[in-house]
Amino acid sequence: MTLKELSEILLPNVEHDRKYYEELYPERNLPEGAIVTRYAPSPTGFVHMGALYQSYISSKMAHQTGGIFFLRIEDTDQKREVENSVEMILKDLKDFGFNPDEGVTLDGEKGNYGPYTQSKRKDIYQAFARDLIEKGLAYPCFLSEDDEKEIRDQQARVKARIGIYGDWARSRFLTTEQVLEKINNGEEYVIRLKSDGNFNNKITVKDCIKGNIEMPENDIDVVIIKSDGLPTYHFAHAVDDHLMHTTHVIRGDEWVSSLPTHIALFKAIGVKPPKYAHIAPISKIENGNHRKLSKRKDPEAAVSYYSKLGIPKEAVKIYLATVANSNFERWFDANPNADINDFKMEFSKMSRSDSLFDQEKLYNISRNYISKLPATVVYDSALEYAKEYDHELEELLVKYKDYSIAIYNIERERKKPRKDYIMYSDIKNQTWYMYDELFNPEELEYEFANINDSEEIKKILKLYLEKYYNEEDDESTWFNRMKELSDELGYASDMKAYRENPDAYKGNVADVSIVLRVALTSKAQTPNLYNLMSLLGKDRIAKRYNYFIQK
RNA sequence: GGCCUGUUGGUGAAGCGGCUUAACACACAUGCCUUUCACGCAUGCAUUCACGAGUUCGAAUCUCGUACAGGUCACCA
Secondary structure: OOHHHHHHHHOOOOOOOHHHHHHHOOOOOOOOOOOEEEEOOOOOOOOEHHHHHHHHHHHHHHHOOOOEEEEOEOOOOHHHOOOOHHHHHHHHHHHHOOOOOEEEEOOEEEOOOOOOEHHHHHHHHHHHHHHHHHOOOEEEEOOOHHHHHHHHHHHHHOOOOOOOEHHHOHHHHOOHHHHHHHHHOOOOOEEEEOOOOOOOOEEEEEEOOOEEEEEEOOOEOOEEEOOOOOEOHHHHHHHHHHHOOOOEEEEEHHHHHHHHHHHHHHHHHOOOOOEEEEEOOEEEEEOOEEEEOOOOOOHHHEHHHHHHHOOOHHHHHHHHHHHHOOOHHHHHHHOOOOOHHHOOOOHHHOOOOOEEOOHHHHHHHHHHHHHOOOHHHHHHHHHHHHHHHOHHHHHHHHHOHHHHHHHHOOOOOOOOOOOOOOOOOHHHHHHHHHOHHHOOHHHOOOOOOOOOOHHHHHHHHHHHHHHHOOOOOOHHHHHHHHHHHHHHHOEEOOHHHHHHOHHHOOEEHHHHHHHHHHHHHOOOOOOOHHHHHHHHHHHHHHHHHHHHHOO
16 A cells, blocks of 8 residues: 555545645745734633734734735634634734734635634645655554553653654554554544654754754654644644745744754755744743743733723833834834834844833833823823723713813923823823812812911912902913912912021912812812813802802 | 753843943932922932853953753643
8 A cells, every 4th residue: 555545544535635735825926025924823812912912023023024914813722712712812903003914804814825714724734744644754643642641651760751752653663554454443543743853963943033042853753633633733833834935933932942843844844944033921020930921810911901991002012112122212212203113123132031021111101102192182092991991981071072182281282291191091080170070079088288277278268269360360470369369378479588488488389379279179289270270260160169268 | 850041220121252430211219490290300229240160461241060040841822
């Protein structure tokens, strides 16, 4: 019996042969230097920072070279599949603007190199596996789970390397007759690579990020087709990235140790491996040790965590860019008005070791990002946020659109804007007192400071309303009136004079202004009082002050 | 245990043989400015690049060893 015939018995029902598929997916016609990358997640739940980071780098590297970024779903382990994962992945990629040019998309598949879901490519993998069997580069293995355990135990006993290789790969030595007999007995089998590698040989792989990595050559007879007929990750990677003409495989560095396997597989298939870029993980520190950010253990690892907080997507992107390329921040400072997509990302600037996820830094970036936004954009984003997470805020924003925009505009659209909000969930905490619906004096705690005697407070408020407040005043007039008020009541209007001789006064204009501020908003710290007063208007000011005067 | 990788301040890190008495940013601290806060400005914050040895006129940068950390050794990706 020929090997070809054997391959047909081993993998029956294969529709096409390898040659057919090679012709189906010709070389891509791309400009010189264009990079083809992919993001190839398993559908196992929500997207976390590490995955987002990876997809960012992949899409960026492809797009800045005029290449292709595609999405492939690696669902060859059906036990681990989580429902709706693909939808979640797609949504996050879209929200962040890491749109795949090809592959699985919201409205079906796109591109000429599909299918892009591995479970739909079974025939392709089997065609390639048949080809390997035919060439004597792969063989069926009938080792059961128990057999493998026994081999492992024995290897441990004699201190040999663990694995199915060399003489340990017992099914390698089966005759065709024995193979046929086992099949007839209904024994299950997998297809393994018949490795011709030597562990004592060294191979060198040039990683785009980590540089040259020297490793022993693979001599393990890795499984390429599982007993359910689906490929292992390793084999699917080799076949898919060959057929889809991926130029750069960008993935987490937990994969570097399987590099020898992958190199061996590409060699068996007879094609040149793609370039590899293994990115270091984003970690957190726990009990003094670095630990990769985990989907299960770290809620702050979920991309959705930041949506709930109202951190703008752009800010997250900027943060990821600073982690990805150490020179990004410099560039961003130098080009404050540039589109961050114009930044040229480079593999050579990526860290070889893991980075600690720095929430403070993310928040700082977010704060700066929001501070530079025009008030109308802050409004739109806040509304979008409120619609999903805060309906009370949503109602207020809808009802008082222009008013809200005016609030956000206080000390905003200028060179050095205020930086009040880190995230959209901060907005209500910092502006609630501007809305009568949320301002109920009976329930408030007023944060009076130096001046807290209620008679004195009454006196200040009363005099201010009667004599010094005028809605028409511009800011400097308004401030001068406050100074006059201070003088009349024995508070220093000149801070320098006060500092030189504090005992000569009851206090100073700052103390007085705090009374006016707290009585109006209940808070000791607010944006510019003049602006707040202008927005609240005469009637509301009088109403809020009279609450104290009549108390 | 084998194989691979990494280790620069509280954090992200730059630097990759002399221009480094270690850049920049975040955080922190102090002061100034100021009607509060925030902003802004100024200053401070690693005598030293895990440790030890070696190469060199010269090392954070090259080599070796040690320690520590991470990854990986599946019919999971």
